Amino acid sequence: MFNSLTLTIESIGSVVVRRIESAGRLGTFLAQIVSRLWGHKFPLGETIKQLHFVGARTVPLILISGLFTGMVIALQFYDTLIRFGSVELLGAAVAMSLIRELGPVMAALMVIARVGSATCAEIGIMRNEQQFDALDCMAIDSYHYIMLPRLIAALIAVPLLTALFDVFGIGGGYIVGVLIHGVSEGAYLTGMADTIVWNDVLMGLIKSTLFGGVILWISLAKGFYLHIEQKNAGAEGVSQATTNAVVLSAVLMLFVDYIVSSLMI
Amino acid sequence: MKRMNLNFIVGLFIIAGMAAVAYLSVTIAGVSGYSKDNYQLVAKFSNSSGLKKGAFIEIAGVKVGKVTNIVLDKEAFESVATFTFDDDVALSEDTIASIRTAGILGDKFVKISPGATDEMLSSGDEIIETESSISIEELVSKYMFNSDDKS
Structure with a gap:
């Protein structure tokens, strides 16, 4: 009886300790990367390579998902607004929801799916093959050489991807609202311009920059600490770490989303 | 040549992204550098x-x-x-x-x-x-x- 009670308390304690350790690892990992900004040559070539991977190669996916998101929002809002006879609000509704909320979140989810998972798996396999130990042996700073370019690339690329998503979403809304359902073009475009203020655009940009940071931070850290956090460091460990990275970065991204929204509204 | 190509694509991406940000800020949010008297x-x-x-x-x-x-x-x-x-x-x-x-x-x-x-x-x-x-x-x-x- 007493023994089982001790065991229960022990297991609760070990879970809490592990969580706190994991949070601490994530924090020091980020601090290590950020500290490489000073006193080192900026890794420009690597950053451009990562911009290509994170940014340019995600563009087709962003364009297609942006277009369809815009089209479906326009369709739903059209169907709702027509019941109140205020279809002229369509442009404002589409642009407002895209720029403030859906653009940053959907673009970030696309980046998690395409970039976060790939990065975590890549880093995890590098850890498995002891490539980080090899880099250490050659006195190459892996935080500086591997991590920093990826984080910087995400901070630059994700806001730009989000802006492309917004523009294509607005275009998709235009196709459905104006071309298919015959909402007046002037109402759609001026409605948008009258409603959206700089603060809305700024909120979208701040959100997406933070999302980009969160996604790559979590994905890199989960891959890098594979050998500490996973029981089996083999293929199973990589798959487990990738799943963890995707889930944690998506949840943390939505949490940051709420915090930024509540601070800026 | 390979390097050239990569830089070109990244440059294109940055320009397209910046254009999208500019479109959102200037045309839709109506931000302009100069203000009327x-x-x-x-x-x-x-x-x-x-x-x-x-x-x-x-x-x-x-x-x-x-x-x-x-x-x-x-x-x-x-x-x-x-x-x-x-x-x-x-x-x-x-x-x-x-x-x-x-x-x-x-x-x-x-x-x-x-x-x-x-x-x-x-x-x-x-x-x-x-x-x-x-x-x-x-x-x-x-x-x-x-x-x-x-x-």
């Missing part, structure tokens, strides 16, 4: 409920300026609104400023009815003639209390 007038209202900073000022339905500040006059307990007009809009002294609502549920805006005298208002002057916001609740309660008195 403008001047300020103040107006006092007994009630400016619902009027917000940034609300439009219209003459005959055309936007000519914005409400830039609303504060309380602590002695007279009146609302003091500062209006910023485009410089090319000249108003005479007997201009009337009234707070109106766009549609039934729309935002409050300021409607300016131009006057006819030759005396023009210059920056910092006060628009004397104002009409406050109309509150439906107040109208209803006035009606109810009046009918109570009669019965």
Whole structure:
């Protein structure tokens, strides 16, 4: 009886300790990367390579998902607004929801799916093959050489991807609202311009920059600490770490989303 | 050659992204680097409920300026609104400023009815003639209390 009670308390304690350790690892990992900004040559070539991977190669996916998101929002809002006879609000509704909320979140989810998972798996396999130990042996700073370019690339690329998503979403809304359902073009475009203020655009940009940071931070850290956090460091460990990275970065991204929204509204 | 190609694609991506940001900020959010020359007038209202900073000022339905500040006059307990007009809009002294609502549920805006005298208002002057916001609740309660008195 007493023994089982001790065991229960022990297991609760070990879970809490592990969580706190994991949070601490994530924090020091980020601090290590950020500290490489000073006193080192900026890794420009690597950053451009990562911009290509994170940014340019995600563009087709962003364009297609942006277009369809815009089209479906326009369709739903059209169907709702027509019941109140205020279809002229369509442009404002589409642009407002895209720029403030859906653009940053959907673009970030696309980046998690395409970039976060790939990065975590890549880093995890590098850890498995002891490539980080090899880099250490050659006195190459892996935080500086591997991590920093990826984080910087995400901070630059994700806001730009989000802006492309917004523009294509607005275009998709235009196709459905104006071309298919015959909402007046002037109402759609001026409605948008009258409603959206700089603060809305700024909120979208701040959100997406933070999302980009969160996604790559979590994905890199989960891959890098594979050998500490996973029981089996083999293929199973990589798959487990990738799943963890995707889930944690998506949840943390939505949490940051709420915090930024509540601070800026 | 490979390197060249990569840089080119990344450059293209950055330019496209920047263009999208510029489109969102300039065309849709209406941010522009230069601002038209403008001047300020103040107006006092007994009630400016619902009027917000940034609300439009219209003459005959055309936007000519914005409400830039609303504060309380602590002695007279009146609302003091500062209006910023485009410089090319000249108003005479007997201009009337009234707070109106766009549609039934729309935002409050300021409607300016131009006057006819030759005396023009210059920056910092006060628009004397104002009409406050109309509150439906107040109208209803006035009606109810009046009918109570009669019965």
